[in-house]
């Protein structure tokens with residue numbers, strides 16, 4: 054392991070990401086709560102097969118229950134083609150693309166399907182990312198604002214939770230299918246939470262003016278209370294070094310990406326239990342599509358509004 058390289062990567066991050074570092078304490082708290090949630094185990098497979106076209110129809114019908122405009126936007130994007138008649142949405146069979154990553158990239162959407170209930174969640178998730186891309190900035194292909202960067206996953210993951218409820222109520226999937234989907238999401242969020250806790254300690258060392266060396270990391274590890282999340286996450290890291298290896302290989306931290314999933318998992322679980330769920334979902338979806346959106350306004354107006362209202 055090249056600790057000098059890791060030290061320089063973290064040093065650069067600390068110098069260029071003051072906004073992200075300011076919001077880290079909140080994300081760390083979310084990460085610890087996610088790591089304390091218990092994962093369940095399920096047997097392999099799903100209750101049924103479902104054809105891609107049926108999956109698309111079900112997602113469309115779900116969106117119709119929320120908002121007619123959202124549903125037609127979904128349909129229009131699915132049908133849209135570029136000047137060379139190439140569709141923007143690429144629906145590809147998973148078995149032919151085992152390494153394919155579901156994502157929105159350079160304005161195009163890549164979705165890998167395997168004819169299981171999972172497809173409906175993937176379709177909605179990626180399409181929501183596309184649907185709330187900032188419209189004004191689209192021409193410049195610069196579709197990220199900090200608010201979108203921060204809350205983009207919250208909208209997509211919250212959408213998945215609402216879709217799951219709908220599909221269970223309609224008898225399209227079983228409750229176990231939905232629980233399984235939620236558990237997959239929890240497990241992914243736990244991985245992201247581990248990235249955050251490890252990288253935060255590296256950032257912390259740099260903020261204290263220390264160099265990232267094996268000795269300094271061990272010294273820090275020895276200060277952790279053995280009952281804390283930091284302790285068990287670092288005990289695993291001490292054993293396999295997997296996250297330090299990633300930083301060494303990629304030359305960058307994962308915090309900017311991982312925090313979106315931690316925030317998304319945590320906040321979507323809070324929002325999904327609200328009476329005003331549908332209204333808040335649309336508000337958040339609209340807000341992050343606004344290139345002028347301010348992260349604090351979005352946070353206080355939509356997410357902690359209960360706290361605000363109680364304070365009045």
Ligand SMILES: [Zn+2]
Pocket residue numbers: 178182206209
């Ligand atoms: Zn996503």
